[in-house]
Amino acid sequence: MNQTAFLSPDAHVELNTDKSGSSDRKELSSSSSSSSGPLPSSSFTQNPALVQPSSLEQVQYNISILNSDVCVLGDGMNAYVAYKVSTRTSLAMFRNKTFSVRRRFSDFLGLYEKLSVKQSHHGCIIPPPPEKSVVGMTKVKVGMDDPSSVEFVERRRAALERYLQRIVSHPSLLQDPDVREFLEREELPRAVNTQALSGAGFLKMINKASEAVNKMTIKMNESDTWFEDRFQEVENEEQQLRKLQAVVDSLVNHRKELCGNTAVFAKSMAMLGNSEDNTALSRALSQLAEVEDKMEQLHQEQAASDFFIFAELLGDYIRLLGAVRGCFDQRTRAWQRWQEAQSTLQKKRESEAKLLWANKPEKLQQAKEEIADWEARVTQYERDFDRIGMTVRKEVLRFEKEKAKDFKSQIIRYLEAMVQSQQRVII
Numbered sequence: 001m002n003q004t005a006f007l008s009p010d011a012h013v014e015l016n017t018d019k020s021g022s023s024d025r026k027e028l029s030s031s032s033s034s035s036s037g038p039l040p041s042s043s044f045t046q047n048p049a050l051v052q053p054s055s056l057e058q059v060q061y062n063i064s065i066l067n068s069d070v071c072v073l074g075d076g077m078n079a080y081v082a083y084k085v086s087t088r089t090s091l092a093m094f095r096n097k098t099f100s101v102r103r104r105f106s107d108f109l110g111l112y113e114k115l116s117v118k119q120s121h122h123g124c125i126i127p128p129p130p131e132k133s134v135v136g137m138t139k140v141k142v143g144m145d146d147p148s149s150v151e152f153v154e155r156r157r158a159a160l161e162r163y164l165q166r167i168v169s170h171p172s173l174l175q176d177p178d179v180r181e182f183l184e185r186e187e188l189p190r191a192v193n194t195q196a197l198s199g200a201g202f203l204k205m206i207n208k209a210s211e212a213v214n215k216m217t218i219k220m221n222e223s224d225t226w227f228e229d230r231f232q233e234v235e236n237e238e239q240q241l242r243k244l245q246a247v248v249d250s251l252v253n254h255r256k257e258l259c260g261n262t263a264v265f266a267k268s269m270a271m272l273g274n275s276e277d278n279t280a281l282s283r284a285l286s287q288l289a290e291v292e293d294k295m296e297q298l299h300q301e302q303a304a305s306d307f308f309i310f311a312e313l314l315g316d317y318i319r320l321l322g323a324v325r326g327c328f329d330q331r332t333r334a335w336q337r338w339q340e341a342q343s344t345l346q347k348k349r350e351s352e353a354k355l356l357w358a359n360k361p362e363k364l365q366q367a368k369e370e371i372a373d374w375e376a377r378v379t380q381y382e383r384d385f386d387r388i389g390m391t392v393r394k395e396v397l398r399f400e401k402e403k404a405k406d407f408k409s410q411i412i413r414y415l416e417a418m419v420q421s422q423q424r425v426i427i
Contacts, residue, residue, distance in 0.1 A: 110191025
């Protein structure tokens with residue numbers, strides 16, 4: 001199959017949550033039921049010849065996580081939420097063009113764990129999963145009648161949607177056999193020990209790794225100011241985003257409070273209008289109550305826009321910046337490994353010199369072999385350091401490009417939502 005037939009100018013991920021049932025969605029649902037099925041593990045062996053990363057940067061790839069198919073399975077406190085991940089793709093590395101699987105939250109965390117083990121030490125930025133919420137899941141297990149449970153499920157669904165979107169838009173990660181297995185295989189082995197991979201556990205893990213790097217006995221003398229400047233920018237940006245997130249959270253709470261107060265005011269005004277004997281005044285009060293009721297709905301929609309469009313974006317990028325810091329730490333670790341190997345090599349050479357001075361030829365051969373071994377290690381570790389440095393540079397530049405695109409599109413959506421709200425107030 002000709003791979004160039006699938007290329008488009010920009011990578012595109014379409015996420016369909018429309019419940020109306022568009023033609024694309026009908027096609028996806030009908031085909032996925034027949035195409036999904038258990039796949040043998042051998043079918044996920046990576047074959048780099050299938051597609052190259054440079055081509056994947058421009059390939060069209062569609063993923064949908066359908067909100068209408070989110071369901072709670074199990075009973076009581078053993079219940080869990082299952083998400084239907086429906087994929088439509090024209091890439092030849094997949095067995096079918098459309099297929100669907102059901103995944104639970106721990107499966108998403110398990111995917112992150114597998115990618116981190118294989119890819120992070122190369123300097124690759126692994127998109128982190130959304131935060132785990134014990135309180136939110138407890139409410140869901142108790143019952144879905146509570147509006148807060150519905151909001152939690154939608155928030156989690158949207159976050160997992162963005163998480164997958166970032167993974168499949170990454171050329172290297174898309175080729176990973178575990179990603180293809182996650183998207184295609186009917187049943188996955190149960191992911192365990194994922195408590196530390198989400199939310200506060202993820203940030204704690206990143207901070208712990210950073211502290212370990214800071215405590216290294218050999219301090220890195222950065223010869224490339226690009227890495228030093230970018231790392232400082234990442235730390236400063238993370239601090240600013242945290243401050244902005246706190247302000248946006250306060251704004252969301254303020255709008256929710258305003259929404260509730262407006263609803264009470266509208267209800268009180270309607271009751272006053274019903275009790276008024278003067279017909280003209282009663283009509284005016286009733287009309288004012290209708291306007292306030294409309295304002296309450298608009299405040300509610302604006303609070304949702306503040307949260308789902310803006311606050312969630314900030315939360316995503318705070319976690320992503322933690323992953324960026326992690327790739328810088330991997331480069332520092334590679335440098336540390338290289339320096340330690342050089343130090344060991346120097347000690348081996350000094351030991352050889354002492355043996356020569358002491359005239360102990362029986363131990364010289366072993367010393368020479370050890371020196372040759374450590375010389376090879378030094379050369380390999382230096383190459384690793386250079387390779388990781390190039391990967392980190394490429395990953396950071398790609399991250400900044402994607403960040404600018406995400407913020408631009410989300411801010412435009414946010415402004416459009418605000419304009420529509422104001423227009424509805426006037427009308």
